[in-house]
Amino acid sequence: MAALVCCHPTVAAELLIGRASVIDGDTIEIAGKRVRLHGVDAPESWQKSEDGDGATYRCGKAAAAALDQFLAASRPTRCEFVEHDRYNRLVSVCFRADGRDANRWLVQSGNAVDWERYSKGAYAIAQKEAQARGVGIWRGKFLLPCEARAVRSKHERNC
Numbered sequence: 001m002a003a004l005v006c007c008h009p010t011v012a013a014e015l016l017i018g019r020a021s022v023i024d025g026d027t028i029e030i031a032g033k034r035v036r037l038h039g040v041d042a043p044e045s046w047q048k049s050e051d052g053d054g055a056t057y058r059c060g061k062a063a064a065a066a067l068d069q070f071l072a073a074s075r076p077t078r079c080e081f082v083e084h085d086r087y088n089r090l091v092s093v094c095f096r097a098d099g100r101d102a103n104r105w106l107v108q109s110g111n112a113v114d115w116e117r118y119s120k121g122a123y124a125i126a127q128k129e130a131q132a133r134g135v136g137i138w139r140g141k142f143l144l145p146c147e148a149r150a151v152r153s154k155h156e157r158n159c
Contacts, residue, residue, distance in 0.1 A: 014080075014081035014090065014092075015078065015079070015080060015081065016030050016031070016033060016035065016078070016079040016081070016090065016092065017030070017076050017077070017078045017079075018030040018031045018076050018077065019075055019076055019077070020035075020071050020075075020076075020077035020094070022064050022065075022067050022068040022071065023064075024042065024044070024045050024060065024063075024064050025042025025043060025045075025060055025063030025064045025066075025067055025106070025111055025112055026040050026041060026042040026063075026067075026106065026112055027089070028067075028071070028077065028079075028094065030077060030079065033090060034087075034089040034090065035079050035089060035090045035091075035092050035094065036085050036087075036089045036090070036091045036092075037091075037092065037093070037094060037102065037103045037106065037112075038082045038083075038091045038092055038093050038103060038118060038119070039093075039103060039114065039115055039118045039119025039120075039122050039123060040103050040106050040107055040112040040113065040114065040115055040119070040123060041112055041113050041115040041144070041145045041146060042060065042063040042064075042067075042106060042111055042112035042113075042145060043059040043060035043063055043112075043137060043142070043145050043148065044060045044145055044148060044149060044152075045058070045060040045061055045064060046058070046060060046152075047059055047060040047142075047143070047145065047148045049137050049140055049141065049142035049143075050140030050141040050142065051139060051140045052134070052139040052140040053140075059136075059137050059142060060145075062111070062136075063106070063111035063112060063136070063137075066106075066109060066111045066136075067102070067106060067111065070096070070100075070102065070105055070106075070109075071096060071102060073096065074096035074097045074098040074100065075096070075097055076097055077094055077095070077096060077097075077102070078094065078095045078096075078097070079092035079093070079094040079095075080092055080093050080094070080095075091118075103123065104122075104123055104126050107123040107126040107127050107130060108123075108126040108127075108129055108130055109130065109135060109136055110130040110131075110133070110134075110135035110136020110137050110138045110139070111136045111137070112145075113127060113137075113144060113145065114126065114127040115146075117159070144159060146158055146159035147159060
């Protein structure tokens with residue numbers, strides 16, 4: 001079941017509902033449409049972090065797996081449109097069928113960071129909670145996803 005509802009053109013609000021497939025820790029797909037989760041930045045699938053005991057793990061892969069498990073627990077997923085990004089993906093805040101906010105959960109569980117540049121601090125408290133509990137990426141050393149992308153591409157960081 002997937003639905004795309006478009007309201008009055010001046011509002012341009014879009015609602016996308018359906019079974020979500022996880023692309024990476026902050027991107028899903030519903031009915032063939034890519035959705036970037038608004039205001040959060042998850043580690044890239046290739047990105048590694050320290051686990052707190054000195055070992056490394058693929059934190060981006062772990063974030064994607066955690067998001068998949070979280071969304072699978074209560075289907076379908078509902079995404080509320082915020083904007084389009086430069087890759088023409090829908091940028092949305094997404095919710096499970098039980099109403100839990102997936103964007104907030106990603107940050108609260110330590111699987112993503114609050115990307116304040118876009119969220120305007122909407123997930124700052126959730127991030128502080130994750131840091132205080134030492135969960136997810138906060139259990140060890142890591143590069144912010146935007147910094148890891150910059151290092152890998154040899155460009156200026158876009159954080």
